[in-house]
Amino acid sequence: MPTIFSHALVPLAAGAAAGRARVSPRLALVGAWLAIVPDFDVVGFRFGITYASEWGHRGFTHSLLFAGIMALLVALVWREARSRRAVLFLFCAMASHTLLDLLTDGGQGVAIFWPFDLTRYFLPWQPIRVSPIGARFFTERGLETVWSELALIWLPALATAGVGMAMRRRRDVA
Numbered sequence: 508m509p510t511i512f513s514h515a516l517v518p519l520a521a522g523a524a525a526g527r528a529r530v531s532p533r534l535a536l537v538g539a540w541l542a543i544v545p546d547f548d549v550v551g552f553r554f555g556i557t558y559a560s561e562w563g564h565r566g567f568t569h570s571l572l573f574a575g576i577m578a579l580l581v582a583l584v585w586r587e588a589r590s591r592r593a594v595l596f597l598f599c600a601m602a603s604h605t606l607l608d609l610l611t612d613g614g615q616g617v618a619i620f621w622p623f624d625l626t627r628y629f630l631p632w633q634p635i636r637v638s639p640i641g642a643r644f645f646t647e648r649g650l651e652t653v654w655s656e657l658a659l660i661w662l663p664a665l666a667t668a669g670v671g672m673a674m675r676r677r678r679d680v681a
């Protein structure tokens with residue numbers, strides 16, 4: 508997995524790029540939260556659930572179906588998310604986690620099509636260094652992860668947010 512900061516950044520940057528008229532700051536924050544949620548599955552290790560299990564890390568919590576269910580659940584309990592656009596945003600926010608994991612170079616693949624297909628997938632192009640879990644993060648490998656995430660996630664995300672904000676400003680001025 509990329510670090511949780513990088514996962515959270517993607518919906519926040521997308522929200523900033525779209526503007527608060529389309530994606531409210533609160534909706535963007537909930538999106539950022541959903542982008543972190545899939546990796547809560549690591550608690551499964553404590554309970555003896557193996558990595559390879561569909562209930563384990565990168566299993567069902569990383570599927571598109573789970574992202575859809577979570578987006579709908581949020582809409583069910585939160586009035587502000589009760590529009591097609593908000594649900595779509597929340598779905599994409601959570602699915603962005605899976606997309607980033609598909610681009611990492613280590614661990615097991617992602618059960619993106621659970622429960623219909625339990626295959627663990629990666630994309631053919633895996634430029635993001637996988638983040639070591641826990642204390643192992645503070646090693647050279649951890650530093651490499653930070654660099655790869657800065658270059659491949661933070662830079663494009665902040666650039667997208669910047670371009671979106673600049674385009675809106677120009678439209679407002681015109």
Ligand SMILES: [Zn+2]
Nearest residue numbers: 508545546608
């Ligand atoms: Zn993950």
